[in-house]
Amino acid sequence: MAPLQIVFLLLFPAVITLGLRRFRKLNFLSPILLCYLAGFIVANFSVVDRSLSTTISEISVPLAIPLLLFSTHITRWLRLAKKTILSFLLVIFSALASAFAFGMLFSSRIDEFWKISGMLVGVYTGGTPNLMAIGLSLGVRQETFVLVHTADSLIGGLYIIFLLFAAKPLLQKFLPPFQSVETDTADDCLADKEESFRLLPVKTKLGQGAASLGLAAVIVALSLGVSHLLTGTITVGAVILIVTTLGIAGSFIAKLRRACTPYALGQYLLLIFSLAVGSTIDLQEILTASPVIFLFTAAVMLGAILIHLILAALIRIDVDTTLITSTAGIYGPPFVVPVAAVLKNREVLAPGLLCGLVGYAVGNYLGLFMAYILSSLLL
Helix, strand or coil: CHHHHHHHHHHHHHHHHHHHHHCHHHCCCCHHHHHHHHHHHHHHHCCCCHHHHHHHHHHHHHHHHHHHHCCCCHHHHHCCCHHHHHHHHHHHHHHHHHHHHHHHHHCCCCCCHHHHHHHHHHHHHCCHHHHHHHHHHHCCCHHHHHHHHHHHHHHHHHHHHHHHHCHHHHHCCCCCCCCCCCCCCCCCCCCCHHHHHHHCCHHHHHHHHHHHHHHHHHHHHHHHHHHHHHHCCCCHHHHHHHHHHHHHHHCCCHHHHHCCHHHHHHHHHHHHHHHHHHCCCCHHHHHCCCCHHHHHHHHHHHHHHHHHHHHHHHHCCCHHHHHHHHHHHHHCHHHHHHHHHHHCCHHHHHHHHHHHHHHHHHHHHHHHHHHHHHHHHHC
16 A cells, blocks of 8 residues: 555645646635645545655655745845835744743643744744744644644634735724835746746756755755764754755755746645645544644734734834735745735735745744743743
8 A cells, every 4th residue: 555655645736736726716725734634534534554654744844945945035135125124023023922922821731832832933934834844853743733733724814814805904004004115026036936837848847846856855865964963863953954054055046046846846845745744643633632722823823913013013114014024924925925916016025925935944943943942941
């Protein structure tokens, strides 16, 4: 059954991707969540090798991180309008403050509170890749991981509805209006990467994919070697940080940064990860899990959002910049495009995407920092 399971884990994400593309009315569904669900159903209604799924999940995340980070443009981000950078720094501060405060509050009720706090800092400054990487680094239990991601998806779903339908009319009563500022919006800022990838010839996709995946594999191998050299063993946390650093370094290669395929391939590896993790979950473990994890996750997310909005109002950051940087922090780049469209402001698109990519870059550092701070203070 192992070969069949491997084929399923590697290819079924393509079925979900193509299905969502074919039935556009279902685009509101998260492909990552659908992969979790598919893996969960298969694992609980058929026979799977959970150890094999675990191995594939542990391989996919380190490979995905550099592929996603190759698109980051740090120097362009630093040239954005000062209020954009300030607003995103407030997003980061708000996530750290909320995770720290609620981590302290829930420390006596959840045994993995410090790990969950780190994961939530990662996801609310970067995105799902950071949530996955930090959880893997800290050895979070699979059932905890799924509960955290499920809670994040549910609460996040409500917030994206607010962003798309009610946020600007409500918040423009408290925040100043957007004023046009010229920014560098060259075409390698990820704005059209997904569409450009679809238009590439198959031969080009395969060539870029093989080259970028090979480079990602080299980065992972180097990270494993450096971790072993420095610590005498292979530490997952060290490997993730080294992979992140080398991925950022690769983004300074213009040809690599502008390529469409690495980012698309990194996103696909995240779907493989989600499917693999879903196929390791036992329904009985979920049913007996504490609902406190849902409450903890919701509290951290809502706290981070509210702190950011309050600080933005105090500093007088305009409504469009506040909302687009909040989107970049809470969701990462994928949701920046629809929110910018709802705001009817093309100027915030490139800055929002860049903030999301920078969040990918710093999320792992910040999440692990928060986890170890709470661990050292309370354990």
